[in-house]
Amino acid sequence: MASTFLKEYDKLLARYKEMIVLRTAGDIVYWDMETKMPPSGLELRSEQLSLIGLINHKMLVDPKIGRSLDALEKERVLADMNEEQRRNVHLMRKYHDEESKLPDQLVAEMSKQQILSVGAWKRAKAAKDFSQFRDHLLKNVELKEKAANILMEVKGTRTPYDALLDIYEPGMTTERISKVFKGMRDGLMRIMKKVDSSDRPDTSILNRKIPVSAQRRISAVAMRFIGYETSGPKAWGRLDETEHPFSNGYYTDVRITTHYHEDNYKSSLFSVLHEGGHALYEHNLPAEWMFQPIGSAASYGVHESQSRFVENMVGRSPEFLSFILPKLKKAAGKVLADVELEDFVRAVNMAEPSKIRIEADEITYGLHIIARFELERDLFAGRLRVDELPQAWNEKYSRYLGVDVDNDSEGVMQDTHWAGGSFGYFPSYALGNLYGGMFLRKLDRDVPEWRDAVAEGNYAPVGGWLAENVHSRGNLYDPADLIKVVTGEGLNIKPFLDYLKMKVEMVYGS
């Protein structure tokens, strides 16, 4: 009995391994496109990437996988399995069903439409003219609604939008997020009131020119600090330069990129920490789970919690800044000689409402996300039409952030996500912040000395805690359960809001 199930289970895992191996090969091919490929190779490259995607799709929807799963999902068989095996079966079922139930024609139509939409979005954004994007966005939404309706049945979610959320944040629902984000929104707006009534710190010290070569040395310091290894015989990472920073890879080969701006040295420093946080998560997944479904991140939100933890909770802490400032001064020559730590901490942590999400600070960032979530939610609930989006966007930005959007390029068209069909993705960013707040509170309790260590350039107490509590659990739990296992409580906005209040007191005084 047990041995029969084991045989079937192992067969299934072997098939899954092939998909992972092929996907990680695709990651390299993608990475190469972004970093090394000569421009003429673009067309061939897109053929390569879509073929790899297609082969993976075919592997995943193979009816044999469904039959193996059927055999394993019998109650008696499940009873013989341990927690990890059951979770692997659960995840493989989820992936197989999600991928199988969408008709090939719909998938093809969506991916074709998304390419067209991204093209139209680029043109419309350049022309600051939403009308050039409108039809494509509408088509995107219609196709996504079709898919969401199918996925809703497969997943058994209450609404189509829930099914989309579940892709990025398994188990998370519109209802839950609405409630959480409402509290978060009000909290963030209260905090921003305090900020608005205070004096703005001087951030000009962050725009002093530092040559790229010096910034590269600082990147190396930051990577060494978090233990991201890019040299020597045991290196498992590398840093390259791209227009937009990203990370990708798997276990033994996880890469990050950054972008250097001469007049904005904090950009590369914090992007290295951010992408490094992502990379450490992938690298620290349990080695014995490699090639298994559980040997992966728990969700986009949890991934984002790890990058933001390293970037913000550690990287923007006075302790880390006190460690890095002398090194920055040394690398920059005389340019930063007169900068005081206190001013540096205030400048780096300055908060200010803005129109553009990717330029937002830690506090207002959540408001950008919440606006997008509310719009997506209403769109997929039929309460909002695509034609009403620009206006609705501007109203939310005025209400939540107090900013006037001049045109749709800096408004509803600022992000690529909707053009690319990624509805349901945005909430993960803000959930990542909330998860991070909860992890921080637990870390403060478990390892109160972590701040002193960071000030001395020692990341080990933080890194060890994250590895042990988060990374080592891979995809054994849905995010909400993971949070509970790690912190002992359910999703809670308070730790993150408390953390931000502390920040504001630090920067703007009490």
Place this chain on the structure above:
Amino acid sequence: MASTFLKEYDKLLARYKEMIVLRTAGDIVYWDMETKMPPSGLELRSEQLSLIGLINHKMLVDPKIGRSLDALEKERVLADMNEEQRRNVHLMRKYHDEESKLPDQLVAEMSKQQILSVGAWKRAKAAKDFSQFRDHLLKNVELKEKAANILMEVKGTRTPYDALLDIYEPGMTTERISKVFKGMRDGLMRIMKKVDSSDRPDTSILNRKIPVSAQRRISAVAMRFIGYETSGPKAWGRLDETEHPFSNGYYTDVRITTHYHEDNYKSSLFSVLHEGGHALYEHNLPAEWMFQPIGSAASYGVHESQSRFVENMVGRSPEFLSFILPKLKKAAGKVLADVELEDFVRAVNMAEPSKIRIEADEITYGLHIIARFELERDLFAGRLRVDELPQAWNEKYSRYLGVDVDNDSEGVMQDTHWAGGSFGYFPSYALGNLYGGMFLRKLDRDVPEWRDAVAEGNYAPVGGWLAENVHSRGNLYDPADLIKVVTGEGLNIKPFLDYLKMKVEMVYGS
């Protein structure tokens, strides 16, 4: 009728395209392994490469391909096809049969054994002890004999070794090569007699230290000279650094690597020209044949003819050397200030018998290859046993090159080819030289002014001629036919030997 065949034909080409797209993705993954991969990624990387190989194998042996080919190979159908279509069908049949007829178990056993053999070869070579390699080599030969016997039937060759030759040099036979190489061997030995009785040029100027940064500038000059584009929006290549130089890629993305030795600047210069010659061939294949079987190089030998043409016939010509020497002097600062062109030409073209193939000059190189060919041929004809190989090797080196081999590491174990199971590969290197000689003679007749142009830094007459006469023909012909189409005559050793005689006169006087 015609439309039915076209439909079937197009279906087949679409399948073939998938294999090419996947293979070229694998090329990128391989390139990354050699150039950019962090060391910890090696194990995952070998999984990725073998999976891509396996998927390609499965695609190629799919019985549906055999059935489509059956339908297309009817006489009436073939009569409706043009030359290109017929050649595509021929090549797909060849690839499909070669890949299908070998039992999976044999293929798996060979690839496993080859990995073991390469491991044993490395250890044995380090220990200078053939006995540690012997059993593995024997096993390699036995397995290859099995495969060759099967391939002989598929291909309809006269002998098993012919079937192996045909993998690398389609249509070439043991009988033909034996005859050609005998003449080549005698010719090369005659030329070397003349060299041996002359004064050795001073080659110390080639070992003056030139910093890697300066050598990189020379690489850029060499690449610009041949039109290998690595920068700008239309770039289709790039240069990186690896232990052993290589090239790979397809049409719009073809990459080369080199290795810089501070005390041997000619090494990087000529490897850039050599790999650049390979790259130009791949890049200049007819765009309309991309993803078709005919959109590929004609053979390993023809590929090698292109790399050597650029490296030797152009790169070691007095005209190119007169163009590059001033640039070398400028890049190197004072180090080469006193070097006279005449001495430089003589040093670069110096010939001298040696024990190691990859260090050999243009003249003796063929002798290294011919020795290997004769040994392989006799091995697979049952006239030579693995145990007798070391002794037989040493005797040939003594006879053909006049050198005494001290130990088997610099003798029979110097190359990785036999450990890796690549029997039948070596002859392509020397055939490449012969093809190159024939192309050179034709080029001299068609475009006699090419040398003057090269002296002025203008590669266009040579590059244009090679593109038009060789590259543009892709894989439309087997190599022997290609040679005939290009030069108007059959394979002939005289042009290459004449070329070498001219070299010797130039270097050693008449």
